[in-house]
Amino acid sequence: MIDAFMRPAIALCDSFSWIGAATHIIKIPFVDVLLAPVADNLGMGTDLGLIKCALSFFLIYPMAALFPLIGSTKVKHMYSAFGGFFLMQWIFGEMWIHSFLSSTVTYLICLAYPNPKQIPAIVFYFTMAHVTACHVYYMYTRYLELAFDVTGTQMVMVMKLTTFAYNLYDGTVDHHNTFVKTYEGNKGAAKVYAARRKFAIKQLPSLLEYYGYIYTFPCIIAGPAFEFSDYMRAIEGTAFLVTDPDSGKSKRQHAKGTHASFCFSFVFD
Numbered sequence: 562m563i564d565a566f567m568r569p570a571i572a573l574c575d576s577f578s579w580i581g582a583a584t585h586i587i588k589i590p591f592v593d594v595l596l597a598p599v600a601d602n603l604g605m606g607t608d609l610g611l612i613k614c615a616l617s618f619f620l621i622y623p624m625a626a627l628f629p630l631i632g633s634t635k636v637k638h639m640y641s642a643f644g645g646f647f648l649m650q651w652i653f654g655e656m657w658i659h660s661f662l663s664s665t666v667t668y669l670i671c672l673a674y675p676n677p678k679q680i681p682a683i684v685f686y687f688t689m690a691h692v693t694a695c696h697v698y699y700m701y702t703r704y705l706e707l708a709f710d711v712t713g714t715q716m717v718m719v720m721k722l723t724t725f726a727y728n729l730y731d732g733t734v735d736h737h738n739t740f741v742k743t744y745e746g747n748k749g750a751a752k753v754y755a756a757r758r759k760f761a762i763k764q765l766p767s768l769l770e771y772y773g774y775i776y777t778f779p780c781i782i783a784g785p786a787f788e789f790s791d792y793m794r795a796i797e798g799t800a801f802l803v804t805d806p807d808s809g810k811s812k813r814q815h816a817k818g819t820h821a822s823f824c825f826s827f828v829f830d
Contacts, residue, residue: 567701571698571701571702574694574698578655580658581654581655581656581657581658581659582655584655584657584658584661585650585654585655585657585658586650587646587647587650587651588650588651589651593609596609596612596613597609599612600612604707605707605708606707608707608708608709610652610653610654610708610709610710611709613651613652614652614709614782614783617648617651617652617782618782620648621778621779624644624778625778625779627640628640634796634797635769637773637796638769638770638772638773638796639769639773641773641774641776641777641778641796642769642772642773642775642776643776644776644777644778645775645776645777645778645781646772646776647778648778648781648782649714649776649781649782652709652782653710653711653714656710656711657711659691659695659711659715660711660714660715660718660775660776660781662691663687663688663691663692663715663718663719663722664718664722664771664772664775666687667684667687667688667722667725667726668765668768668771670683670684670687670726671684671725671726671729671765672765677730677733677734678730678734680726680729680730680734681723681726681727681729681730683726684722684723684725684726685719685723685726688718688719688722688723689719691715692712692715692716692718692719695710695711695712695715696712699712713782713783714781714782714783717780717781717783717784717785717786718775720784720786721774721775721786721787722775724760724786724788724789725762725774725789728757728760728761728762728788728789728790729762729765731757731758731760731761731762732761732762732763732764733762733763733764735757736761736763738754739754739757739758739761740758740761742754759790760788760789760790760791761790762789762790766789766793770793773792773796774789774792774793777792
């Protein structure tokens with residue numbers, strides 16, 4: 562009974578695979594040839610995804626070393642987006658299209674859906690349905706195989722895209738409650754709205770800013786997920802400004818603490 566449903570569904574999904582194949586433009590054949598014996602010795606056959614993923618964590622360092630040399634914020638967005646685009650294509654091949662599909666549909670929903678109040682929920686249900694479908698597809702077609710697929714990255718995408726939609730809601734639809742209304746006497750609500758105010762997005766960003774955020778290359782493969790406002794502050798450099806208590810002047814320092822702040826301090830500082 563399950564096969565009766567799954568086989569036509571899998572066939573339908575496979576009928577669209579040409580889109581991923583047609584848009585897979587970044588290929589480095591000589592590197593694949595060098596990695597093939599390693600994959601074979603590890604029992605992975607011709608699947609090089611996991612090895613490429615491991616190598617990408619080292620590749621990020623020289624890629625990031627160039628970032629402080631970029632002065633223009635627009636160029637930083639472009640570099641961030643292209644770096645993630647490169648890694649997605651190189652590691653996942655034609656499967657990269659899932660990240661582009663989920664992020665682009667989310668942007669279009671935020672741009673054009675007629676009822677803004679429903680946008681966060683719709684984005685959540687769409688992204689969750691998409692990653693669930695990916696999980697079901699790979700479990701059915703590659704069950705118990707030692708293979709590396711895009712579902713891990715898509716789970717991070719669900720977090721980023723959903724929080725993006727909710728942050729946009731806070732900065733636009735719920736602007737009054739987030740920025741104008743006071744919550745004196747209600748410490749719980751005051752704390753909640755202080756956090757919402759910090760991460761709120763007051764207008765839909767440009768596609769360049771958006772894809773720069775979505776494909777931020779140190780975090781695109783395995784996370785961590787982070788807020789769009791944090792990305793913008795890092796790009797603009799304000800994330801690393803602290804006020805000197807003696808002089809009152811702002812000065813630049815490296816971020817410390819969490820994995821996310823490490824990524825930003827290393828890549829963008």
